[in-house]
Amino acid sequence: MKRIFTACFLIVFFFFHIVITRASDKEVLVVYFSRDGHTHMVAQKLAEAFDADIERLRDQKERTGMIGTLSAGKDAMAHNVTEIEPLANNPNDYSVILIGTPAWFSNMAPAVRTFIEQFHLTDKTIGLFSTCHRIGADKATQQMAELISAEKAAGYARLPLTHHDLEEGMLAEKIKQFESAINAQRLNE
Numbered sequence: 001m002k003r004i005f006t007a008c009f010l011i012v013f014f015f016f017h018i019v020i021t022r023a024s025d026k027e028v029l030v031v032y033f034s035r036d037g038h039t040h041m042v043a044q045k046l047a048e049a050f051d052a053d054i055e056r057l058r059d060q061k062e063r064t065g066m067i068g069t070l071s072a073g074k075d076a077m078a079h080n081v082t083e084i085e086p087l088a089n090n091p092n093d094y095s096v097i098l099i100g101t102p103a104w105f106s107n108m109a110p111a112v113r114t115f116i117e118q119f120h121l122t123d124k125t126i127g128l129f130s131t132c133h134r135i136g137a138d139k140a141t142q143q144m145a146e147l148i149s150a151e152k153a154a155g156y157a158r159l160p161l162t163h164h165d166l167e168e169g170m171l172a173e174k175i176k177q178f179e180s181a182i183n184a185q186r187l188n189e
C-alpha cells in the first residue's frame with residue numbers, strides 16, 4: 001500500500017513539475033551585442049513585446065577607447081570572429097531567435113558573427129535588428145541573414161534602425177511591423 005502511495009505521489013509530482021516548467025518556458029530569445037546602449041535599448045523593447053528571454057553578448061576583446069574602436073571597425077570589416085563569454089541561455093531551447101547588432105561600417109559586430117557561427121539556427125524562426133547612426137543597419141541585417149542561411153535569408157524579418165528611428169513613437173510602430181513579419185514567417189513554416 002505504501003509503495004502504491006509513493007508511486008502515485010511521484011507520478012503526480014512529475015506531472016505537475018513538467019506542467020509548471022513548460023508553462024514558464026519562453027519561445028523567443030533576443031540575442032544581441034551593444035557597445036553604446038542603442039541596440040540594448042531596442043533589445044529590451046523587443047523582449048517586452050515578444051515576452052522573450054534576453055541574452056547580451058559580451059565580447060572579450062576591448063571595443064572602447066581609440067584602440068578598441070579601431071579594432072572594432074577593422075574586425076567588423078574583415079568579418080573576423082572574436083571570443084565571447086558563455087551564454088546564460090541555450091538558443092537550442094527556443095523556436096524564435098531575434099538577433100541584434102550595431103552596424104559597424106555596415107557590418108555586424110564580431111560578437112554577433114561569432115554567435116551566429118557557433119549555433120545552428122537554420123531551423124529557427126529568425127528576426128534581425130540593427131542600429132546605426134545614419135547608414136548601414138540594413139546591410140548589417142542582410143549580412144546576418146546570409147550568414148545564417150543564404151537559402152532562407154530573404155524570408156527573415158528585418159528591423160534596421162537609424163538613431164532617428166529610436167524616438168519612442170516611431171520605434172513602437174516599427175516593432176509592431178516587425179512582430180507582424182515574424183508572425184507571418186511562423187505561419188509559413
Ligand SMILES: Cc1cc2nc3c(=O)[nH]c(=O)nc-3n(C[C@H](O)[C@H](O)[C@H](O)COP(=O)(O)O)c2cc1C
Pocket residue numbers: 033034035036037038039040069072073101102103104105106131132133134135136
Ligand atoms: C566602429 C564603428 C563603426 C560604425 N560605423 C557606422 C556606420 O557605418 N554607419 C552609421 O550610421 N553608424 C556607424 N556607427 C555608429 C553605430 O552604428 C551606432 O551608434 C549604433 O547605434 C551603436 O549601437 P550600440 O549603441 O548598441 O553600440 C559606427 C560605430 C562604431 C563604433
